Each structure stands twice: as structure tokens, then as C-alpha cells.
Amino acid sequence: MITRRNFLINTSLAATAVLALPSLAFSMDKKEIGLQLYTLREELPKNVKQTLEKVAASGYTAVETYGFSIKDQFWGLSPKDLKKILDDNNLKAVSGHYNLGSYLYDGNTSELIAAIEAAKILKSEFLTVPWIDEPFRKNIDDYKKIALRLNQAAKMCADAGLKLAYHNHDFEFQKYNGITGYEILLKETDKNLVYFELDLYWVVRSGNDPLQLFKENSGRFKMWHVKDMDKKNQALNTEVGSGLIDFKPFFKEAKQSGMVHFFVEQENNFARDSFQSIKTSCDFISKELL
Template sequence: MITRRNFIINTSLAGAAVLALPSLAFSMNKKEIGLQLYTLREELPKNVKETLEKVAASGYTTVETYGFSIKDQFWGLSPIEVKKILDENKLKAVSGHYNLGSFLYDGNTAELIAAIEAAKILQSEFLTVPWVDEPFRKSIDDYKKIASRLNQAAKMCNDAGLKLAYHNHDFEFQKHNEVTGYEILLNETDKNLVYFELDLYWVVRSGNDPLKLFKANPGRFKMWHVKDMDKKNAALNTEIGSGSINFKPFFKEARQSGLVHFFVEQENNFAINSFKSVKTSCDFISKELI
């Protein structure tokens, strides 16, 4: 017979166990596995419906969009049309990569406003800035200007019920007078409005340690790109679990990171084809990491 006292004791012990094992706590609270749809950039524009059906069949429940523009929308489909296909496959576009036109450089908000509207239609949580063109990231002043623009965009997103995030590559970790561009972005942006999507592959490729970033900036990395590195050629990707990156230590510190969503991404070097690769990665994460 389970008495109220035993129930309380057992519940307390279970809670203590969860606190002692951050990875377990994460797996209990977040079972979603996401895919950055750029992985399927060859297939998606040809047949959005069929591609998203295969994404769902591979085990993914969330996606991150890419490629939106005022002119072409999403691969020739409106946000409303894309949302319908996502709903049919029980997929949620919790984030999207939006280039924002020239906003980061000259402050023109036309593309940003359109992106916010698209993200709202998709019922996304995050609007993510994926890239900064090379001519506009050459100095400390350049990065401070980008940070200022991110703060401005974040306020507009917040007013619309969205969160703004910034996705890194490796160039942000280059030093400018002993400070990296990434440090400037972290320090010069509003911690309550601007979040970061940490691409684990690019952090490792740049020679940095995601765990040190988590410790120095707790809670700021709400999203990750989980992308593995080929063992023979670091410039290439591979299926999660087949490469040289050990993701287990990162997932153990998911709580310190602030992780809410993560997305598998593989840009090249598919073992057989892209669909089989994303399924392989999803299966590995489900069995080994969460």
C-alpha cells in the first residue's frame, strides 16, 4: 500500500535525482527533435509537401525554416500555405532563419517587418538572424553596429510576441584588438531580448568550447544547431553520432545553456541521401542524447 508519506518521500527522491542529473531532466521535459530545413534545400523547393511528410516520418516534431523573402515567400508558397502543410504533418516551425534584407547594415525595416509577419503566421517562437555579410563584420565598430541593430529588431519582435536570436558561424570568433566579434555581440545586446542559437559545429571548428560559453553566459543559448564534423575532413558534416564531436557533455549542460529547442543540420556529405541521413541523426539523438 502506498501511503501519503511514502508518496511524498518517493516523489522527493525522484526530484532530487532529476536535479542531480541535468541530462535526465532535459530528456524528461523536452522530447522534441528539430530539423533545420536548410539540410533539405535541394529537395524542399521541388516538393514542399512531400519533403515535410518525410521529415515527420523520420521522427522530427519541430523544424526551423529558411529562405523567406518578400518576393518568393517560402519556396513559392505563402506562410499560410506552409503552415497548413506543417499542421497536416504535426510539425511546428518553432524558429526560422530570416536574412532581414539590408536591415543589419542600413536599418531598412521592410524585410524585417515582413519576416515578423511570416513568423507570426507560422506561430514561431523565435525569429533568427542567420548570417552577416563579410564587408559588414570587419571591425569592433561593425560588430557594435550589428549589436545595436539586433537590439532594435529584438524590440520589434518582442512587441509582436516573438523572440530574436542570432546564429553563429566561425567568423564571429575572430579577434579584433583582442576581443572577438561574438564577445561584442554577447556584451552589447540586451540579455532580456536578444538570444543566441549556438551552432555547436562552428564553435568547435573555430577552436572554442561550447561548455565554456555556457558557463560564461548562462541561459543565453536558447537554441542549438546539432551538426557533426566528419572525422577525416573537418570542413565536411556527417550524420550525428558518426563524426568527431561528442555531444553528450553539451546535452548534460542543456539547462545551463538555457536550451529550449535544438535542430539537426547537415549541409553536405550525406552517407546515402539526405533523407536517410536526417533519419539516422534523429534515431541517434533519440537513443543516445535525450
């Protein structure tokens, strides 16, 4: 029988354990596992409803969208229609990758405005910039211009109740006169408006250390891509827990990173099929990392 006295004692002991083990506190309140839907880019256009049902059945509760355009919306579905399918499967689109057309290069806001509206309908928290085309990132001045555009877009997002984030690959870590493009983006953007989605695979692939980035830029990395590296061919991905990357040290420092959401992503090299791969990754994270 649970008495009030036993309840208070047990509650006190649990609180003491959380204070003694910060990583335990993280594991207790960070149960949400997300999926970057680009992982299923071959399946989604064929049947969005069925694909998202399988995502939910694999253990995911959050997703990050991709592929929005003014013309085709989300694989032929309006944001409103996509939101209904997500709701039916208890999935939340907490972030989305939006290419924003030519905004980063010429300031044309038409696709940015459409992306903001789509993200609002989905009730997303973050609107994320996924990529910079190669011709527009050749030097320090290019990156400073991108940073300026990100600041401007972030203000528009904030006015709409959204947050702006930037997702990296490996090219941002190329140096120009001793400084990387990523350092410029971190330095030249408003830390109160522009956040970063750290792709852990690409950081490791570029020869950099995510833990060092956490230390030097505490709180800036609100989201992660958790994507593992194949043991035989580092240019390929694999299921989380099956590759070269040890994610445990990163999750232990999640608080320093500022991470509030993370998404599994696997772009290629599926063990059997993509649905089995996302379940394998979800199961590993649930058992070993949270």
C-alpha cells in the first residue's frame, strides 16, 4: 500500500537522483523521437497516408517535413490536408525543411512567405533552411550575405510565431582565410533569432567534433539530425547504432547543445527497406540513448 509518507520519500529520492544525474533528467523528459521525412522520399509521393501510418507504427511521434513548393505543396497535398493525416496518426510536424526559392540570394520573399504560411498551418515550431546552392557560397562575403538574409527571414518568422533554423552539410566547414563558413554563420546571425539544426553525421564527416561546437556555442543547436555513418563506406549512411558514430556522448551533452528536438535521417544504404531501417533506428535510440 502506498502511503502519503512513502510517496513523499520516493518522490524525494527520485528528485535527488535527477539532481545527481543530469543525463537522467534529460532521459526522463525527452522521449519524443522524430524522423526527417526525406528518409522516405521514395515512398511518400506514392502514398502519403500509408507512409505516415507506418512512421507512427515504427515508434515516431514527430516528423520534419521536406519538399514543399508553391506549385505542388506537399506531394500534391495542401498543408491543411497533410496536417489532418499527421493528426490522425498522432504525429507532430515540429519542423520543416523549406528551400525558400531564391530568397537567400536575391531577397525575393515570395516562397519564404508561402513557407511561413505552410509551417503555421502545420503548427510547426521551426522553419528550417536546408541548403545553400554551390554558386552562392564561394567566399566570406557570400556567407555574410547569407547570414544577413537569415536574420531578416528570422524576423519574419518570429512575427509569425515561428523560429528559423539552419541545417548544415559538410561544405560549411571549408575554410576561407582561416575561418569556416559555419563560423561566419554562427557569428553573423542573431543568436536570439537564428537557431541551428546540427547534422551530426556531416559534422563528423567533415572532421569536426560536435562536442566542441556545443562548448563554443552553448544553446545554439536546438535541433539535431541523428544520422549514422556506414563502417565500410563513410560516404554512406546506416541505421542508427549500426555505424561508426557513438551518439551517447552527444546525448549526454544535449542540455549544453540546447537541443529540444532531434530527427533520425537515413538518406541511403537501407539494410532491408526504408521502413525496417527507421524502426531499427527508433528502437536503438529508445533503448540506448534516451
